[in-house]
Amino acid sequence: MKYIYYFGNKEAEGSAKMKDLLGGKGANLAEMSKIGIPVPPGFTITTEMCELYNQKGKDEVISILKKDLKSNIKRVEEIMGKQFGSAENPLLFSVRSGARKSMPGMMDTVLNLGLNDEIVEGLGAKMNNPRFAWDSYRRLIQMYGDVVLGLKPADKESVNPFEEIIEKMKEQLGIKSDVDFTTDDLKFMVRLFKKLITDQGYSFPQDPWEQMWEAILAVFRSWMNERAVIYRRIEGIPDAWGTAVNVQTMVYGNLNERSGTGVAFTRNSATGENFFNGEFLINAQGEDVVAGIRTPGQITKKEAVEWGRRNNIPEEIRQKKNPSLEELLPDIYKELYSIQETLENHYKDMQDLEFTIEEGKLWLLQTRTGKRTGEAMVKIAMDLYRSKAINEREVFERIDVEKIEELLHPVFEGQALAKNEPITKGLPAAPGAAVGQIVFFADEVSKYEKAILVRLETSPEDIEGMNLAQGFLTVRGGMTSHAAVVARGMGKCCVAGAGSIVVDYKKRSFTVGGKTYVEGEWLSLDGSTGSVYEGSLPTIDADIREDFKELLELADRVSNIKVYANADSPTDAHTALKFGAKGIGLCRTEHMFFEADKIKPMREMILASDTEGRERALAKLLPLQREDFKGIFRAMNGLPVTIRLLDPPLHEFLPHTKEKQEELALNLQIKAGQVREMVEHLKEANPMLGHRGCRLGNTYPEITRMQTRAIIEAAISVKEAGISILPEIMVPLVGEVEEFRLQKQIILETIEDIFREKKTTVDYKVGTMIEIPRAALTAHKIASEADFFSFGTNDLTQMTFGYSRDDANTFLPIYLEKNILKNDPFQVLDRDGVGELLSTAYTRGKEAKPALEVGICGEHGGEPSSIKFVADIGFDYVSCSPYRIPIARIATAKAKK
């Protein structure tokens, strides 16, 4: 087994394809090295070793790696002409995590490994820069204490204990910035850092090899730290993957003014526009940019000019105060520009780069597929497609369906924006409109249903709270700050670097423009403009823009599974069509009965004591329901409409307060006691499993007859008006084929009667919901009678798990927290239980009747991973709420094998 892969000097043992083994970072470092891009040499320890560490522990890992680690370090020493552990000509290393899928900031990093009290002096002499050497040394001790020894802040209102020491020294010395520390200050700082470590009962190892081993193991351990575990849960990354460890030669952006570090995107990650962009800091290490502590400069002149315009700074002042890299180091810029071109052409996707300039020499530290907003994702994919860089299939490989939702996010009403002045402006770091109550700590977000998290800056520890917030507002940091990156990843709105805000964590308030805002007050963020408004501004639904439209049309061409809508009214039907539905997969007739004109005869029907009474009331409902269907049929001209017969238990239609019952009695001219008695009579211990669905139609066939009549008469009527229509009558809650057979018989007899009366016919289908476990298991029997199956995965999930959706809130959140369940099964289709029933029923159904049409109409029909699952089985269609249709269309295209 090979556990270590070397890269550097235009060579590499790994490649971009080996992400599973080397992690994303390691695989891309190897790839970059191979294609000739300058990468500081190093090697990657595989993810397999992480698993081995978790299973077998430290000694086993060291004994396996020892020999290879030495030989790989030797190889780097030879290329760099320096020695690890040498005071004369020291070679230093970084040790970084790197999982299969990027988990930014979740795991740990140690830089400057290889320094000790002796070597720091050697490095200072060699580089002719003792201050740099001592700064590097204090950083090493700080990171070692933090990452390897786990010295954390005392409480959430405190800062990191090392940072605390730095802040105190600044206070003592009366200086504002880290750069103002002298070499002696830094030496003193190192003493204080070492003391902090000793006071905690640890010590900082002087042996570079011990530093190396401890750092490698700490990175392995960081795979299982709390924030990484939470992040994986949110992102659906399996715990079993493990992280690789990248050990790489240190290069220094913090050596002097001809050194620097930066991050860049080959295209705009917020809009998708095709221009190179990014941020950099002179005389800084990489961490400084991402942490957002110093506000960075822009890489291109174009961006810098815009920055000036935004901040009302005249161009000549801007050029001095905030020059771009393009202006400051034009040769380096040119080389970087050419590298980003090479990388984008190579990877055929927008790249997110990290680079360091050491004394005028450019090094690439990382390239990866850049995180982006939904809007950018669509634009970039379509631009690459139109430029023929990628084909249809590759377009959808670049589409994360979950992020499509952002494009359907609401935006603020134009009028509201015109009327309101922003209280401040920041960077438009992640687009969308967010409205919520102010909260200052991530673990307090859940106090409010809708919260806006306001922070000086966010950090990886905040990840769980960020996931619950509507949006983020930060005081520090740029477009690539933690808050901005996470927001774009989560599809949330973010306004970053709103520097005019003064936050007081202790008072839980912030002040801007002379006004103070306290926790709990409402705030509205416009992530597309960077504006912040007080109060709660009204929002409207987003429009579908051109690129997105093209993508959806491409999806329809690629996909071989239809997307229908769940729609109960002509209005719903129109919305569904607007979003591209190819039919209605679920029209719930009961919603119609709640309308003012229908609820009275409905109640009359329920209160009737015999079949005749029920039939009298149903006769009043018939013309009303027929009109409903006519409206829907007209809207859906030419497309199939699947209508589900009455499903809920009858008691849902009766009033439950005494007053309403008396009112109803008066209305129907019966005794109040009669209403009360019927309400009592219809009460059920478990209505979910009670007298509903086809159990109603089989005990009161007159209801099925009325509904069939309304559907078919409506179809005949619109057909005569020249509208083409295919009504599909759907029997709910079938668990036994005889239930379906009896309903079908009633339906067919009624239809034959109507055809005779009207002397005409229409096409129709009669099918059933599969929403009871027993229906799934006996699907072969039901299929021999039914024209179509529509899986009602809401009820099927309830029964397969034995969870009442109305009651599961008492234990489901705890189950998710304790990791008993990976997902809420009502959101993401359960593979093991419900999923097996789906595939079993599909197979048995299609075997019994190859022409059987099979779809899904539960809420999972609009959830991308569930769509993928049913598409893989072979379903003919999915049906979802109108607003989910664009997502479903993309998901079906993406699911195509």
Next chain:
Amino acid sequence: MKYIYYFGNKEAEGSAKMKDLLGGKGANLAEMSKIGIPVPPGFTITTEMCELYNQKGKDEVISILKKDLKSNIKRVEEIMGKQFGSAENPLLFSVRSGARKSMPGMMDTVLNLGLNDEIVEGLGAKMNNPRFAWDSYRRLIQMYGDVVLGLKPADKESVNPFEEIIEKMKEQLGIKSDVDFTTDDLKFMVRLFKKLITDQGYSFPQDPWEQMWEAILAVFRSWMNERAVIYRRIEGIPDAWGTAVNVQTMVYGNLNERSGTGVAFTRNSATGENFFNGEFLINAQGEDVVAGIRTPGQITKKEAVEWGRRNNIPEEIRQKKNPSLEELLPDIYKELYSIQETLENHYKDMQDLEFTIEEGKLWLLQTRTGKRTGEAMVKIAMDLYRSKAINEREVFERIDVEKIEELLHPVFEGQALAKNEPITKGLPAAPGAAVGQIVFFADEVSKYEKAILVRLETSPEDIEGMNLAQGFLTVRGGMTSHAAVVARGMGKCCVAGAGSIVVDYKKRSFTVGGKTYVEGEWLSLDGSTGSVYEGSLPTIDADIREDFKELLELADRVSNIKVYANADSPTDAHTALKFGAKGIGLCRTEHMFFEADKIKPMREMILASDTEGRERALAKLLPLQREDFKGIFRAMNGLPVTIRLLDPPLHEFLPHTKEKQEELALNLQIKAGQVREMVEHLKEANPMLGHRGCRLGNTYPEITRMQTRAIIEAAISVKEAGISILPEIMVPLVGEVEEFRLQKQIILETIEDIFREKKTTVDYKVGTMIEIPRAALTAHKIASEADFFSFGTNDLTQMTFGYSRDDANTFLPIYLEKNILKNDPFQVLDRDGVGELLSTAYTRGKEAKPALEVGICGEHGGEPSSIKFVADIGFDYVSCSPYRIPIARIATAKAKK
């Protein structure tokens, strides 16, 4: 294909093994003929032809059968030396149904086929008995009208229209009995019968062949008549089987005084005693005995003497008034006796015979396995086993497990019998004690929860109501009357032929001993003595008698599947042991919490606002629950005890009325509002699918810890007292392996703590209920963690069907009535859905862990056909209520392949 099988003259084309094809009657006629018993020659049309008729109709059937029917009739004509359709030397036929399994009286029969206006004269001349010929003719027309043309009574209070004519003529003529009609009266009757038919728009065919075809087709049709369909549903006979048709030469018991007809049993069908017995009528056709219209005489002298003793008739008068067949026709009796011996030795089981004597010649018309009471069934099987006529396996082939229940039926308390005088006595036609309210019409039985059906006589139309009644009391008819046969078949109590009762259907009352009893009054029947008591007498449980005990012991030797009990208390445990349980398969801990001393701390626990409060209350419950377990462990010394952790939702333990809530608040010294709030808080929309089972244990681990502690501490305590015990801790309502894993972890940690504290250990197992569909589907995962599976088929049925057992009464009865479901799935385990989940889970579980112990503890664990099903899968045990244990023991033996 061969569709007709000939028999007669000591030959036959069929045999007893061909019941599926020839029906029971046809197969046995063939068999009898083969072994030399005198059977009127004829032939059987196969059951396949019935199916063909139902599918393809009349013309197809006639075209297929025409040739063979002719040739078979020709064969009979040759043997009998008579011709079908000839007026000179007429040959007449009977046409009877005959299904695979006996369905007495359910389907139709036509006798005397082949007569017409001309042939009737010829028959009269040939037989030298015109009255007999005309009586036969009027019977033919009557049966033809009834069976082929379907001329039914106008309403339930009317009689058959033909019978109405007969009754009117009797009135006109002032005669009492059918035998008083002269030849001319019968000729007049024939005219009236024909007019009745013509008035209904039909005509009686004069062509004997047309009669023959119509009768055959009518018998096929009768397979689907309402009462046959209902009977099959009750007996679990598939509709697809179809009936055969037996066409057989007529022999005449009604020719003269040297003719007669009877039915006989080779052993006593009520007690199982080994003596030949039966009833006969001189000068009568077979139907007359079964119909119960004339009270028949006894076949053996022994029975006749007893009859005289019972009716206080001196022996010399008895010999004249009611001579036995043995006394009246000793030669015939001797021949019959020898035939019954032959038949029992041949079939190795008690036989039920029908015979006819025509002018001193004995003919056997039928032999079949005799229906019997449960008691007789056990005695006969054990007698045959002890006499080495049958082996162990054959014993259980002769045991109908359903009927075992009768042996466990209650009997009246001795004291109550001593204190009460019967109001009348009848024949002890079917044993047991029945208490219920008087009702006179079968379709009104359901008016009362417990009803006694009182009738002049019962008829096949009454079958559905009889199934619902507690017992039957009839005025007419003997031990072989319809009521008596049906009662023994259903395991119900029957007192038949209580002739002193005068029934008035119109007034819905009966009078006996000068006192009138009206509908709704209570009556007690003792079917073992024939006594009828007024009012409701107290009953006690039956004892297990010697034969039954031997049978149960034999069952335990034969069976390889253990029978455990569902038992929640030491009392239950003792009952279970008395009935032969080999362990406890389900001990429900929640029942203990409802006891007076435990409900208070339980409520305290539920009302606690935090973990500490719950733990305080649980600490009070611990010693109480530990005592419960100690009691059960002591009772079950040496046997396994499976204890289920808390299962029901917590709200079940709180009071639901305002008064009780206030009382509780006072008791616990908290505010009443607090109790009310908690009740509201715990309210669930669907508690069946709510916060219960291991969802409680996983959200409140302290409950699991307390219960585990109580179980293990109790086990250690009794172990120290020298009692051997194996506690099996069972986690309820698991749907996902992680739920089980977490509970198991809590259980194991608690047990380790106790072992450390007590410095001792006990053996134990930790397993789970499989009662959620998803648990069944993911059984392989759960099995890798669990020591045993116990299928909770009550909940599994609820979730697989989506039926709430508490609410299903709103539609389930209608589903059974409409034949949507063949059985109530809560009584008989559903094969297609729940059954598949059982076998899937079994297979997956055993594959993952071959040592896994698998059982069933839902109510199906005591239902014989369900036991057979799980035994076939390979289950290790069944667990059922203590009173069902004997049934389960037999069922497991019977299930052995």
